[in-house]
Amino acid sequence: MPEGAIRQRLACLTVGAVIAWPAAAQPADEAEPPVAAYIARGDMVEATYEAYVERLKRYQTRLREHLAADAHDLAEKLTKEPPTPVPYGYQIVPEFTVAEATEPTPPRSGGYSWPWTNQILDRQQTALANAEQQLDQVDGMTPETRRQTYEQLTDGYDALEAGQRQVDQHLKHNRFWQEIIANDWGRFEQQIILHDAVVEREQNRHLLATRNMSNESAEQVKAEIAALDTQIEEGQQEPAAPSFIEVVENTPRRKLLKVPLYTDIPDADFVRASVEAIETIWQLEADGVAYRLEVDLRTMTAAEVYGGDPTPTDGEHIVLNDHVARFPTDGGVLTTGSNRTYAIPGRYVAVGPSPISNRTMAHEFGHILGFTDRYVRGARDMGRAGYNILEIVPDGRDLMAATNSGYVQSAHFESLIRTLTETSP
Known part of the structure; x- marks a missing residue:
């Protein structure tokens, strides 16, 4: 053996x-x-x-x-x-890198599991x-x-x-x-249905582009694609925009949002690069309208976060939800302590030890704005082997779906403003 x-x-x-x-x-x-x-x-x-x-x-x-x-x-x-x-833990800050956008690729399913x-x-x-x-x-x-x-x-x-x-x-x-x-489990069981719909849509697109078929057959395939488009779009959630986002300006020609962001990361260069990446990527001009986002940075020391309680030592493993609960709730949070970079929508980004790019930071910040991942992650139960986790990107042009190739779109801003104005008193 x-x-x-x-x-x-x-x-x-x-x-x-x-x-x-x-x-x-x-x-x-x-x-x-x-x-x-x-x-x-x-x-x-x-x-x-x-x-x-x-x-x-x-x-x-x-x-x-x-x-x-x-x-x-x-x-x-x-x-x-x-x-x-x-190693990972509190105040372990990753290397910050700068990456240019790549060309979007057709949707392709990928997965991982314990096997x-x-x-x-x-x-x-x-x-x-x-x-x-x-x-x-x-x-x-x-x-x-x-x-x-x-x-x-x-x-x-x-x-x-x-x-x-x-x-x-x-x-x-x-x-x-x-x-x-x-x-x-229920959410990811539903997401696998959406994953399979994206796979089926891509198969139909390929069929339409590569096969000679009658007009009747082509129209049938197009109708199936349109139905799958609707299913996939309706399966994506509207952003649960937190109330601390301020709509500073909402005119026909200019949309400006301001987002408070707390951080206890003492590495000023990392924080500065993160804010610059967020503000640079979360802006665009489309159809004569300028869309822009500003970060209202609020720096705190570990002692300020923990008050009279003992502060974690550098490298200490912490319970992130408990840690973030110590921050004020009138803003998002950028902190450390995770074994991999991830975000909780509407609340925080926790960075891990692996290098993080400007595009990844902008994507993760999108979660603080209330967006969920626009790529689809579902799972199938494999019994004793755990879960088979499957992911696919429905649209490689969307930053919240494809970190490497996607962009912030006017629809991101419009959906945020719509949600915020509908829920404001």
Whole structure:
């Protein structure tokens, strides 16, 4: 059996033993409740991942020792520290990047699940096993072949670490959404219907563009596309615009919104870049009308947020909803502490440790304005394997659907103004 499969099997058995032992040791009426399938499967994958990270550390140490003895010049190319899971926590601020918009692409379904995360992990374990095997054989090689092997292993090490980071991100992303879906299953069960409608619409569009058909058949396909258009549009929610958004100007030629935004992030450069990205992307001119949004930034220290209570230490894991509840409610919140960047509509954006672009920040800020994601995320229950999470972008030109290619549209502003004016006293 391959080493990766053996490690996964052992991890599964270990997790099973840990779960089963307390239940066997307690009276039946005091038995622990069963662990949800999505949690149990995630624990298995994470146990395998942690063993893989330790193995990668040992490999790096061995490779470094070989290079120190036989190839000093190559040793300098190796990273200085062994790999570790990407840290996250309070006041861990990501790198801010600037990205230009890409060309929109046709809708295409993509998904992830615990079996998929496990497949990615298995591929990385196989790559590591191949490198370990090469290193095991160097002592029997000629000096010339050994040198070539050292060069290959040194050049290939960055790819091993990149693979580890990819698995780490997949694991965190999957953990996050598996729990969200489990706690709101009805919504995601409905969203899978919308997902399937987008897939069907795209298939009909492709059919119409590539097949020779009679006028009657073409009209039937067009009618089906129109019906799916309506179903998809009606399935998208209007923004639940929070009352703290101020409509400063609403004339035929100019629309101006002002949004209070609290932050406890002490990194002034990150905050400044975030506000600039939001204000730059959330503006446009369309049909002779200028649309603009201004951020009313309100900076707070951690001590001000927590009052007389102890403040979290840098890097500490925090309960984000409890943390955000300490901020005033007359504005949105930009804060830290998440293992991945995400937002709660109408309330806050919490950044994670991975780099964040100007376009992603503008998209996440759209959630503070009350927009939900305009891409469709649904799920199918896979039983013991957890949930199969499927995503698709209905319109690649919409920033709230496609971060990389979408734009803010006049419809975003008009829907916000309509919602705010309808709900104002």
